[in-house]
Amino acid sequence: xxxxxxxxxxxxxxxxxxxxxxxxxxxxxxxxxxxxxxxxxxxxxxxxxxxxxxxxxxxxxxxxxxxxxxxxxxxxxxxxxxxxxxxxxxxxxxxxxxxxxxxxxxxxxxxxxxxxxxxxxxxxxxxxxxxxxxxxxxxxxxxxxxxxxxxxxxxxxxxxxxxxxxxxxxxxxxxxxxxxxxxxxxxxxxxxxxxxxxxxxxxxxxxxxxxxxxxxxxxxxxxxxxxxxxxxxxxxxxxxxxxxxxxxxxxxxxxxxxxxxxxxxxxxxxxxxxxxxxxxxxxxxxxxxxxxxxxxxxxxxxxxxxxxxxxxxxxxxxxxxxxxxxxxxxxxxxxxxxxxxxxxxxxxxxxxxxxxxxxxxxxxxxxxxxxxxxxxxxxxxxxxxxxxxxxxxxxxxxxxxxxxxxxxxxxxxxxxxxxxxxxxxxxxxxxxxxxxxxxxxxxxxxxxxxxxxxxxxxxxxxxxxxxxxxxxxxxxxxxxxxxxxxxxxxxxxxxxxxxxxxxxxxxxxxxxxxxxxxxxxxxxxxxxx
Amino acid sequence: xxxxxxxxxxxxxxxxxxxxxxxxxxxxxxxxxxxxxxxxxxxxxxxxxxxxxxxxxxxxxxxxxxxxxxxxxxxxxxxxxxxxxxxxxxxxxxxxxxxxxxxxxxxxxxxxxxxxxxxxxxxxxxxxxxxxxxxxxxxxxxxxxxxxxxxxxxxxxxxxxxxxxxxxxxxxxxxxxxxxxxxxxxxxxxxxxxxxxxxxxxxxxxxxxxxxxxxxxxxxxxxxxxxxxxxxxxxxxxxxxxxxxxxxxxxxxxxxxxxxxxxxxxxxxxxxxxxxxxxxxxxxxxxxxxxxxxxxxxxxxxxxxxxxxx
Numbered sequence: 105x106x107x108x109x110x111x112x113x114x115x116x117x118x119x120x121x122x123x124x125x126x127x128x129x130x131x132x133x134x135x136x137x138x139x140x141x142x143x144x145x146x147x148x149x150x151x152x153x154x155x156x157x158x159x160x161x162x163x164x165x166x167x168x169x170x171x172x173x174x175x176x177x178x179x180x181x182x183x184x185x186x187x188x189x190x191x192x193x194x195x196x197x198x199x200x201x202x203x204x205x206x207x208x209x210x211x212x213x214x215x216x217x218x219x220x221x222x223x224x225x226x227x228x229x230x231x232x233x234x235x236x237x238x239x240x241x242x243x244x245x246x247x248x249x250x251x252x253x254x255x256x257x258x259x260x261x262x263x264x265x266x267x268x269x270x271x272x273x274x275x276x277x278x279x280x281x282x283x284x285x286x287x288x289x290x291x292x293x294x295x296x297x298x299x300x301x302x303x304x305x306x307x308x309x310x311x312x313x314x315x316x317x318x319x320x321x322x323x324x325x326x327x328x329x330x331x332x333x334x335x336x337x338x339x340x341x342x343x344x345x346x347x348x349x350x351x352x353x354x355x356x357x358x359x360x361x362x363x364x365x366x367x368x369x370x371x372x373x374x375x376x377x378x379x380x381x382x383x384x385x386x387x388x389x390x391x392x393x394x395x396x397x398x399x400x401x402x403x404x405x406x407x408x409x410x411x412x413x414x415x416x417x418x419x420x421x422x423x424x425x426x427x428x429x430x431x432x433x434x435x436x437x438x439x440x441x442x443x444x445x446x447x448x449x450x451x452x453x454x455x456x457x458x459x460x461x462x463x464x465x466x467x468x469x470x471x472x473x474x475x476x477x478x479x480x481x482x483x484x485x486x487x488x489x490x491x492x493x494x495x496x497x498x499x500x501x502x503x504x505x506x507x508x509x510x511x512x513x514x515x516x517x518x519x520x521x522x523x524x525x526x527x528x529x530x531x532x533x534x535x536x537x538x539x540x541x542x543x544x545x546x547x548x549x550x551x552x553x554x555x556x557x558x559x560x561x562x563x564x565x566x567x568x569x570x571x572x573x574x575x576x577x578x579x580x581x582x583x584x585x586x587x588x589x590x591x592x593x594x595x596x597x598x599x600x601x602x603x604x605x606x607x608x609x610x611x612x613x614x615x616x617x618x619x620x621x622x623x624x625x626x627x628x629x630x631x632x633x
Numbered sequence: 634x635x636x637x638x639x640x641x642x643x644x645x646x647x648x649x650x651x652x653x654x655x656x657x658x659x660x661x662x663x664x665x666x667x668x669x670x671x672x673x674x675x676x677x678x679x680x681x682x683x684x685x686x687x688x689x690x691x692x693x694x695x696x697x698x699x700x701x702x703x704x705x706x707x708x709x710x711x712x713x714x715x716x717x718x719x720x721x722x723x724x725x726x727x728x729x730x731x732x733x734x735x736x737x738x739x740x741x742x743x744x745x746x747x748x749x750x751x752x753x754x755x756x757x758x759x760x761x762x763x764x765x766x767x768x769x770x771x772x773x774x775x776x777x778x779x780x781x782x783x784x785x786x787x788x789x790x791x792x793x794x795x796x797x798x799x800x801x802x803x804x805x806x807x808x809x810x811x812x813x814x815x816x817x818x819x820x821x822x823x824x825x826x827x828x829x830x831x832x833x834x835x836x837x838x839x840x841x842x843x844x845x846x847x848x849x850x851x852x853x854x855x856x857x858x859x860x861x862x863x864x865x866x867x868x869x870x871x872x873x874x875x876x877x878x879x880x881x882x883x884x885x886x887x888x889x890x891x892x893x894x895x896x897x898x899x900x901x902x903x904x905x906x907x908x909x910x911x912x913x914x915x916x917x918x919x920x921x922x923x924x925x926x927x928x929x930x931x932x933x934x935x936x937x938x939x940x941x942x943x
Contacts, residue, residue, distance in 0.1 A: 258902060265904055268691040291692050446797050450777040592903050596711065603886040607799065622710070 275520035331537035334575030352488025373465030387467025400497030738821030759815030763875035824858035
C-alpha cells in the first residue's frame with residue numbers, strides 16, 4: 105500500500121484518483137453512497153438506501169473499519185474528530201442524503217481531494233477572498249482549494265443549492281442574508297464543528313458572543329462567524345452645518361437620543377421649494393420587517409432565535425411593532441422627511457447610493473457603505489449612533505453576520521476544517537473582512553479594524569470609529585440569518601402587506617392585522633423542519 | 634367482379650434509395666431529436682413527476698401525491714392573485730398589441746418615401762433584449778421625472794405613480810408591451826403584401842370605398858395572420874416574466890405578481906421545486922385550453938383561401 109508519509113505522494117495521489125474514480129463509478133452504478141478512505145484505500149463504506157452501511161471510513165491517515173448504522177439525512181453518520189478522527193463521508197449529495205461517518209484518533213495533515221469553497225464575488229469581495237486563500241495555500245501546500253465564486257444574496261443561494269443538488273457541493277460556504285446556514289443544518293447538511301474546535305483548541309471566547317449563539321443549531325456548533333455588518337447612521341456634515349444643528353451623538357448609551365429627536369432633526373434638515381422637497385432630512389429609516397424593531401418590539405417571541413424556527417407570530421399583539429412600522433412610514437408619507445421610492449429613484453440618478461447624492465441629511469445603513477462613502481469628495485460626512493426607541497424601551501437593531509459552515513460528508517473534511525479555521529483566524533481576518541470593510545467577528549481585532557480604516561477615512565474621529573466598533577454590542581442578529589423559515593414568511597406575506605403601509609394605502613395597524621392570519625398559516629406550513 | 638387490392642410493387646433499387654433517404658433524414662434531424670429528447674421531453678416528464686413530490690432540491694424528492702395540486706387550487710391565495718394579475722395583463726395587452734401592430738403594419742405597407750427606414754425603426758425595439766428595455770421603462774415611468782409624466786404635465790395632467798402604484802402597475806406593463814410589437818408587425822406586413830392586388834381592383838370597380846375595401850378584403854385575407862398572432866400573443870403574454878422580475882419583483886403588494894414570476898420564486902427562491910412544477914403544469918393547461926378555444930373559434934372567423942367550406 106502506498107502511504108503519503110512514505111514519500112510516495114505522487115503515486116499515492118494517482119492511486120487515490122484511480123480508486124476514487126472507480127468508487128464513484130461504482131456508486132453511480134449501484135445507486136449507493138460510498139465513502140472513501142484517502143489513505144487506507146482498501147476501506148470503503150457502502151451505505152444502502154435503507155441506511156445500513158457495511159463499513160466505516162476515514163480520510164485521515166489513520167483509519168478504522170467498523171460497521172455503523174446510517175442515520176439518514178437529518179443526523180448523518182457523524183462522529184467526532186476527537187473520538188474517531190476527522191474525515192469521513194458518504195460524499196453523495198443531491199438526490200440523496202449527505203450522510204457521513206468516520207473515525208480516526210488524532211489530528212492529521214489534510215491530504216486528499218481538493219476543497220471546493222463557494223465564495224462571494226459581489227462588490228469587490230473576490231479580491232480579498234483570493235488573498236486569504238492564497239495565504240492559506242501557502243501555509244497548507246498539501247491542500248488545494250477549488251475557488252468557486254458567486255455573487256452575493258439570492259444568486260449565491262441559488263448557486264449553493266444547485267451545487268448541492270448536482271452532487272458536487274462546496275466543502276465550505278457562507279450564505280449571507282436571505283437564508284442562513286441553519287436552513288442547511290435543518291436538512292442535515294451541516295457538519296458539526298464542536299469536536300474540531302475542541303481538538304484544535306479554537307478560542308471561541310474571542311468571537312462576538314451573540315454571533316456565536318447563532319452558530320449553534322440544536323445545541324451543536326455548526327458554523328463560525330466571520331464578519332459583522334452593524335448598522336449606524338451616516339450623516340452629511342455639510343447639511344447639518346447649513347441647518348445649524350449639532351453633530352449626531354456618538355455614545356450608544358445616550359438616553360436623550362431617541363426616535364422623537366431623530367424626527368425633529370429630520371424636519372430641520374428637510375428643505376422644500378414650494379410643494380416640492382429638494383432635500384430630505386432622512387433616508388428611509390428601515391423599511392419592511394426591520395421597521396417592526398425600531399420601537400423595541402418584535403414580530404416573533406424571543407425563543408424563535410434560540411430554536412432557529414419561527415413558530416409563532418406576535419407582531420399584531422405588540423403595539424411597539426405597529427407603532428415602529430407606522431413611524432417609519434410616516435417619515436415618508438405624512439411628514440415627507442424621507443423620500444418615496446419614486447423620489448429616491450430620482451435623487452439617486454447618477455450615484456450608486458442615495459446618500460451620495462448629497463440631498464439626504466442622514467440615513468441608517470450597515471457599515472458595508474464605508475468603502476463607497478470613502479470616495480465622496482463633494483461633502484463631508486460623519487457617523488452617529490442609532491436613536492433609542494421612545495418611552496425608554498430597549499434598543500432592538502440588527503447586525504448582519506456572515507456565518508461560514510461546512511457541508512457534511514465533504515470529501516476532504518479535514519482540509520475543509522483547516523480552511524474554515526484559517527478563514528476565521530486573526531491572520532486571515534486582517535485581510536477579509538478587515539481590509540474589505542466589515543468588522544471582524546473577533547473581539548481582539550476591533551482596534552485593528554479602526555487602525556486600518558483610519559487611513560482611508562480621515563474624516564472620522566476616534567469616537568466615530570468607536571460608534572462602529574461598539575455597534576455590535578447593541579445589535580442582534582436578524583431573523584433571516586437566524587431562522588430557517590423567516591425568508592419565506594417575509595417574502596410571501598410580510599413584505600407585500602407592508603408595501604401597502606409604505607404606499608400610504610393602509611395604516612400599520614390595519615396591514616399587520618390583515619397579515620397576521622396569513623403569516624400564521626405560512627408558519628404552520630414551514631415550521632416543521 | 635371482385636377487385637383485389639394489391640400493395641404497389643416497389644422496385645428493389647427504389648426501396649434501397651428510400652431507406653437511404655430515411656437514414657439521411659434521421660441523421661440530419663438527430664441534433665434536434667436529441668435536443669428534444671434530452672433538453673425538452675426529459676425535463677417535461679421530470680417536471681410532471683416532480684409535481685407530485687415535495688422537492689427542496691438539496692434533499693431527495695418525497696412523494697406527496699396530489700397535495701401540491703390541492704394546495705395550489707384550494708389553499709394558496711397567491712396562485713389566484715398571480716392568475717388575476719396575469720389575466721388582467723393579457724386582457725389588456727393582447728388586443729392592444731394585436732390592434733396597434735396591425736395599424737402600424739397597414740401604415741408601413743403604404744407606398745410612402747423612406748418606408749423601409751420606418752419599418753426598421755419600428756422593428757428595432759424588438760431586437761433589444763428584455764433587461765435593458767425594462768431598465769429603460771423604469772426611467773420612462775418614474776412618476777417624478779419620467780418622460781411620460783413630464784409629457785402629461787405639459788398637458789396639465791398629473792400622471793399616476795405607475796410602477797409604484799397598485800392600481801397602475803399592470804397598466805404600466807400593458808403600455809410597455811407596445812414596445813416590442815415589431816415581431817407581430819413584420820408578420821402582418823408579410824401577410825399584407827401577400828394579398829393579391831386584383832382583389833382591391835375588383836372591389837374598387839364594384840364601388841367599394843377605402844373602409845369597405847379594408848373591411849371586406851384586407852381583414853378576411855389577413856384573418857389567418859391575425860389568428861396566428863393572437864395564438865402566439867396569448868402564449869407569450871401568459872409567460873411574461875422579465876419586466877416584472879427586473880422592474881417590480883411582483884410588487885407593490887403583489888400587484889404585479891405574474892404567474893411565471895410566482896413560479897420562478899417557488900422554484901429558484903424558495904426551492905419548492907415540486908410545487909413549482911405543479912404550477913408549471915397548471916399554466917400549461919391554461920394556455921393549452923385557451924389555445925384550443927381560439928383554434929376552435931377560428932372556423933367562425935378565419936378565412937382560408939384554399940379551404941372548401943362544407
